[in-house]
Amino acid sequence: MALLKIYHYPDSVLSGISKPIDEIDDEVRQLAEDMVETMYAAPGVGLAAPQVGILRRLIVLDCGSEEEPELIKAANPEILERDGECLEEEGCLSVPGFYARIKRSSWVKVRYQDMDGTVVEREAEGLLAICFQHEIDHLDGKLFVDRLSSLKKGMFRKKYPKILEQQQEQL
Ligand code: NI
Numbered sequence: 001m002a003l004l005k006i007y008h009y010p011d012s013v014l015s016g017i018s019k020p021i022d023e024i025d026d027e028v029r030q031l032a033e034d035m036v037e038t039m040y041a042a043p044g045v046g047l048a049a050p051q052v053g054i055l056r057r058l059i060v061l062d063c064g065s066e067e068e069p070e071l072i073k074a075a076n077p078e079i080l081e082r083d084g085e086c087l088e089e090e091g092c093l094s095v096p097g098f099y100a101r102i103k104r105s106s107w108v109k110v111r112y113q114d115m116d117g118t119v120v121e122r123e124a125e126g127l128l129a130i131c132f133q134h135e136i137d138h139l140d141g142k143l144f145v146d147r148l149s150s151l152k153k154g155m156f157r158k159k160y161p162k163i164l165e166q167q168q169e170q171l
Helices: 026-041 126-139 150-170
Strands: 046-048 058-062 071-083 086-090 100-104 107-113 119-125
Touching: 026 046, 026 058, 026 071, 046 126, 058 126, 071 126, 086 126, 100 126, 107 126, 119 126
Parallel strands: none
Antiparallel strands: 046 058, 058 071, 071 107, 086 100, 107 119
């Protein structure tokens, strides 16, 4: 197990398109384990491989509670169906210190492979639905701030360098 380095916006790896995972082997399982450890340590509720500098279609998420964790490790995740609309505040470990409300589908049906290679189809709503959409976006090189209106994106671009500077002083 190892803690991985989390890349921050505007690192170019975050806008890359991730490659599908052909085979769930020990290397992929190890990467997922390391990503889980890194996510919990941050702490965060989701992490996608590009955030640790690896352009492969792998995400981990846990939108459960401390009492009832619900860890999901998903390779090649995709959204099959979506419905409804929600507007909730999001943050991202790759955009430290910045939060904004983002419009998403409130319900999704997703398909992915678990770490045994078994194809899983499941429905998700609420925070888990948002989390799946946010993490899958990462695999397509998209961050939540890319979904802001141009006005809010302008505000983000102005504010973020200062936030990042403060964050780095704290590290
Ligand atoms: Ni994120």
